[in-house]
Amino acid sequence: MSQHWIEKIKFLAIGALNTAIDIVLFLILGSFIGLPMLAANSISTSAGMVTSFLLNRKHTFGSGGRVSLKEVTAFFGVTAVGLWILQPLVIAGVTQLMPESWEPPVVALGAKLVATVVSLLWNYYLYKYVVFKK
Template identity: 40%
Template sequence: MQEIAKKHADKLRFTIVGGVNTALDFSILFILTMLFNVPKELANFISTFVAFLFSFFANKKYTFKSTSKNLKKQFLLFTIVTLFGLWVIQTIIIATITPIFTNIGVNKPAALLISKLIATVASLIWNYTLYSKVVFKKPKSFSD
């Protein structure tokens, strides 16, 4: 059992960091769209940016426990992976799915919430896969 927990510890840590980022992201998205009538695509851009820096350092130090000294390279890779997931994948999903839900009678706030949830799941899968295999990959040991 401990072996399974150890094997999946980074996934649990990623989930925790992602939960904090997601709460921050959703809060800002809904404040901007519902209170300030900011268009959903722009609000998504802003909300995801706010959680961005925290996410980098939390994932580097806490999730993947990266000891790489090449901060610039990791930050650049993290930026490319994250921004594509957030600003391309999420924006396309939100812009595509929200109107579908409103067209079938779901009210606008609920349609946005459902769309954002779907977009978030898609970007989380994208992020975890590329963070673990590219951005914060563990260096190969001499025995590999």
């Protein structure tokens, strides 16, 4: 298997781990500890983002040396744009293209899945060529 495909598989595996950390921590903090949902979500997504940064930096893109402020800022900027700007725009666009006869949960799930794929591609290529470029 080529290094190119290994890198993509690592990126997806780390993404799955980050998502699991986010969800599990969100449930623990919100449902079991009783934090308000917004606080639980802020903490859980932050933990997922930090994990993503550290693991993708080292294992996916092979960046070495000390972590720089420029690298951290670029990573969180790319990730934030993907989550808070790109995904909502894609969801809104895809929702408008779906047939009105479809059930709202199907429309929402379909739009979210498309937005997630677009966001994954956005993150992968910007992490590779901007954040962790060699």
